[in-house]
Amino acid sequence: MRFQRSNPAGQGFNVVRPGDPNALPIEPHHLRRAFGEIPDQFAAFVGLANGRLDGGNLDLPPEAFLLDLCLLGPAQLLRLLNRENLTAQEVWPFVATALAQQGTERPYWFMVSLVDDIGQLVAQLRRAARASNQAAFTEKVNVTVEALQAKRREQRLNLGSEISTFAIERYRLAEEARDKIPAAIARSVDTEREASEAMVVALTRVQDGGNPGQAFGSVLECEVAAARPYWARLLADASSDTDDRVMLIDIQRGEDLEGAKTAARKALRLTDIITYGPLIELE
Known part of the structure; x- marks a missing residue:
């Protein structure tokens, strides 16, 4: 049997090590925006998404910004934001962006690896599903919630997922x-x-x-x-x-x-x- 990579402690789930010298550095020319713009844009997209969700609507960050965060990777992103982890309110908009795209879902687990409370992330995603009028989005949220629960419990994900x-x-x-x-x-x-x-x-x-x-x-x-x-x-x-x-x-x-x-x-x-x-x- 083969599982996805384990962290150095031998655990079957992943933790982010912000000081990891082996983290892949990303050159600025691969990004759609300058390094210095990312913290302010991150805060703006997060604030807008949460404000709109409080009003029962979805207004999600653009896919291009999500891909820029993916390029950075968890360790480099935390250094750029000067943070040790992220809250559920900061992470859910990017998970929702990934799930809202047509066709193949975009990456979002790298953002999940930074969240300080998976339970709160689940709650925020369920709120987002209720605010959406798209059945496909709601279905993807439900699948993701099941996987998040498995990750939180450090359990193997159901093979039927x-x-x-x-x-x-x-x-x-x-x-x-x-x-x-x-x-x-x-x-x-x-x-x-x-x-x-x-x-x-x-x-x-x-x-x-x-x-x-x-x-x-x-x-x-x-x-x-x-x-x-x-x-x-x-x-x-x-x-x-x-x-x-x-x-x-x-x-x-x-x-x-x-x-x-x-x-x-x-x-x-x-x-x-x-x-x-x-x-x-x-x-």
């Missing part, structure tokens, strides 16, 4: 995608997708266990524009590590990578769940 089934299936597909890399390289020979020598080296490292994000630079440098979405999708399909989040969000924001965006969203959700979410038996 949509979150469990998604994570198990996407993790399996990620393992298969790595195994298919040699065949993909061979099929690309003498086609417009042919991998360059640098790409072959980088892709082979991924097949051998390296992070797909480390091969993304060679894909972006590919001179044939039609080849970039193909290889970007392959890397996204093979991704299951939160260190790949820069690549996955860059794919979603890339104007010439349309064919890889859905795979990137699914991979980003997977990495978020298995890194910060409830305990799930992956294999």
Whole structure:
């Protein structure tokens, strides 16, 4: 059996270590806004969402801001906000933003890992569901509440949960995608997708266990524009590590990578769940 990664204490749930020197630093050019703007915008979005919820309405932070927070990661975000943790009132708007998007849910467990009271977070999300007139949103909130309760109790999430089934299936597909890399390289020979020598080296490292994000630079440098979405999708399909989040969000924001965006969203959700979410038996 295989579970998502444990923290250094051997526990089956994740804690954030703000001083962790191994936390992935994010360069400013990957963000949609300057570092210095984030604390004020964070406070503004949180204040607006809570004020509107008190009036029985939803007014959620934009997806682009949520993705910027995801890029930062929990440790870097706490340092930027000069905080040790976040309250349920600060976290629920971003969870709701992730659940309100069409298609694949956006990442939100990294924000849950910062909350000081999961019970209060559950209560806020239930209020948000009552304020919404969207049945799909309410259903997603209910699924999330079940997973939050499992995380709070440090229990394994029910295998019948949509979150469990998604994570198990996407993790399996990620393992298969790595195994298919040699065949993909061979099929690309003498086609417009042919991998360059640098790409072959980088892709082979991924097949051998390296992070797909480390091969993304060679894909972006590919001179044939039609080849970039193909290889970007392959890397996204093979991704299951939160260190790949820069690549996955860059794919979603890339104007010439349309064919890889859905795979990137699914991979980003997977990495978020298995890194910060409830305990799930992956294999």
